[in-house]
Amino acid sequence: MYKFVLKRLVMLIPVLLGVSFIVFSILSFTPGDPVEMRLGDNYSEEAYQAMKEEMGLNDPFLLRYVKYIGNAVRGDFGNSYRTSQPVLNELAARLPNTILLSAAAMLFAVLLGIPLGVISATHQYSAVDNISMIGALFGVSMPNFWLGLMLIVIFAAGLRWFPSSGFEDWASIVLPAVTLSVNSLAMITRMTRSSMLETIRQDYIRTARAKGLKEGVIVIKHALRNAMIPIVTTVGLQFGFSLGGAVLVETVFAWPGIGRLLVECIKLKDTPVVVACVLVLATMFTVINLCIDILYAFLDPRIRAQYKTAKG
């Protein structure tokens, strides 16, 4: 079993390398001369060349990439063009906020979405089912930044229940987290419902009923457990989307996370920060997908068996 986890971890590395290579390549095209940005307005040709050498910009592309990665794994993402401070500082300050926001949003989506999906499936065509499905349809189609603005109008400006921006206290996270969660909540509810509907039709559910088990036990222990795999896949995918969506939501709510940092630095052409932010977010997504893969093995003994044998 541990071999399986190890194997997956090892497979992570080429993907991460690939991701970092692509991100690095894309962003090395950024317009704007980094040497100029460091030197300011007045500089001589010698100073320019010297600085260029110092910044390592004379190296061939691949070498620059390798050096970058070598440093990055030790936490050194270079220095920000704006502040000349290590990128790591800003990153370290902001990353926890984004993780908090994403985690809160996903937790909300899962804790509400799965039960709602189960109830919709077991009470098909009931009022709960119809309302949930219509709600889910809107939830999937709703631009999260628009929803955020609307929530601010209603709850912050209007009712004044929550602050409209920033991260001061625990109340601050409510609106941003809800906003970020809506797309995922909708997808998870839909997927849970459809997966449950399929599972409930299976023969072993009839067997469980024939054993005299209580309906609740049948639904949770027998049906939901088997329905989990597509649901878990969806949760993983949604986590990815919400990492991207965090960029938008953080902008709307002025949430001090790396999403907002990313956008600001793009506008200010502070490339080292941009590269670091994208890398961190992409890495988070990849790691989450790995966890989902490992989770599959725990959920389904048949998958576990596949990995126990030489394959996998």
Added chain:
Amino acid sequence: MTNEKNRKKSQVAAIWRRLRKNKMAVLGLVILSLIILLAVFADLLFDYETLVIQQSAALRLKPPSAEHWLGTDEVGRDILARIVHGARISLPVAFVTIAAATVIGGLLGAISGYGSRQLDNIIMRIMDVFLAIPSILLSIALVAALGTSMTNMILAISISNIPPFARIVRSAVMTIKNEEYIEAARAIGASDARIIVKHILPNCMAPIIVQATLSIAGSILAIASLSFIGLGISPPTPEWGSMLSTGRQFFRAAWWVCAFPGFAIMLTILSLNLLGDGLRDALDPKLKT
């Protein structure tokens, strides 16, 4: 030959019938058609110069009224007019991005499926890496690198939509590749291109159409999102996302400035999702009516 044509016709008719039965899908189709119609006739309905471009301090931030059904924005422009003209931007651009993604993705998928094992592996690994980056992030990174412009935005969104189409075509190719009638076709001298067009394309038409519909919805969201954070289409072009962005500062007092453009985005995406879901159900041969 005519037999095949007749068969195709009746297949399409059957699919259309199934789609018609699905009320939600029909609703989506109706809404989408309305939006498209509005976009096509935008110039007739709302004069571009006076309503969309011309600024007027006197008409600033007026709430919805008989003259301005959805109110006016922060520089006095009629919001309804801007929204309708905005459709002329979002819809074609989204369509172009997905058309490009379909063609390029399809080609990649075909090459991958048809070619050697190694080639297949390489292409698929690259796809995996692209899929490992959330698509919004990828688009943002691409635009950040290339610079903010409509062309770059289109490029960025197209690229991030390639993987699903490559997957679909590749799997269709792999399924068909080893079928016996392909060998027969090759034996009588049919070229690879002919095989691809005649045999493989029909097999993946259905999933491609469904994926395209849903991807266009995603593309509309991407366009609006990028424009919202300033990396897409810039003002004064009446793009829905950028309308939300510029209206942000004023919307607390004038909620309509952000409410309606955003609603337009949602409605368009909703109709495409409904249609896409409906198409998926109608085209799925395994589904019982």
Added chain:
Amino acid sequence: MDLKKTVVPEERASQRPLLDIRGLRVEYHTDEEVVYAVNGLDLTIGKGESVGLVGETGAGKTTTALSVLRLIASPPGKIMGGQIWFEGEDLLQAKPRRLREIRGSKISVIFQDPMTSLNPVYSVGDQIAEVIHQHEKCSREEGRKKAGDMLEMVGIPRARYSEYPHQFSGGMKQRVVIAMSLACSPELLLADEPTTALDVTIQAQVLELMSNLKEELGTSLLLITHDLGVVAQVCDRVAIMYGGEIVESGTIAEVFDHPHHPYTIGLFGSIPTLDETVDKLKPIQGQMPDPTILPEGCAFAPRCPYASEVCQHTKPETVCVGGGHQVRCLAHQGAFQSPELMEEVRRGR
């Protein structure tokens, strides 16, 4: 509670049947049509008795079994009428709680396809232990031990307790299902084509297992099958089902030696025997009736070689033709004379 009029006269309270199905009617309602699956079925099973329920696919056998425990999928399926008496109560009126008490402990079911009957994510041992814990007051340990005992009883080593269904073959899966169904020593076991999905050699093994267990535990058995050979092997009595009702029933000897109903005669006639040389197989002419239409008269009339005018319009009633042997046929009822039929009956097999 009065017993059926066509029942053997010396019936006493202590000989009250274990299961008494009376006038069961079940329909399936889809968007387009109504399917009449079971139309006035009467069937009894005594204590310790094994009864075979024989019929072609689509005759309504599975529906009958599912109805006993009310396991019919309720949106399309609906039990329209009838009574099912078990231990002094009508199961069709029982409260859900009581039904749950009975399921798995007093009456158990084995379904047709072992490949899909077991939950893939739980070990076979745990699935057997689950039914034990549900119905018997015992500790987790005791339950697990008893589950292990059941595994041994069906010929699976106790050591395989923690393995998952996908690690077993079809025949072994069916053994697990049998173990699960007998774990709480039920009074009645309903087996719906338990061996149809298995290889012929495995079939024999499983049937033998069921036979032995039945002897050991004294369980009554309702064995549903389309295979007359299986019935002869395992059962005491047999009931022949056609068009949603029982057309003939009796002991194995009675029915096999002297089949009375034209359908039964046709069934036996269609089975080629080893010691006869025939040119063609002799299937029964015609097809099963359309289940969406309730026939006016006898359901078998269109295909019956002995049918007369009366058969098209009048529904036959069940009559007793000797001992416990009952037939539902207008000719035997006396509504008309059919010398050919009587000759066939007299000759027997």
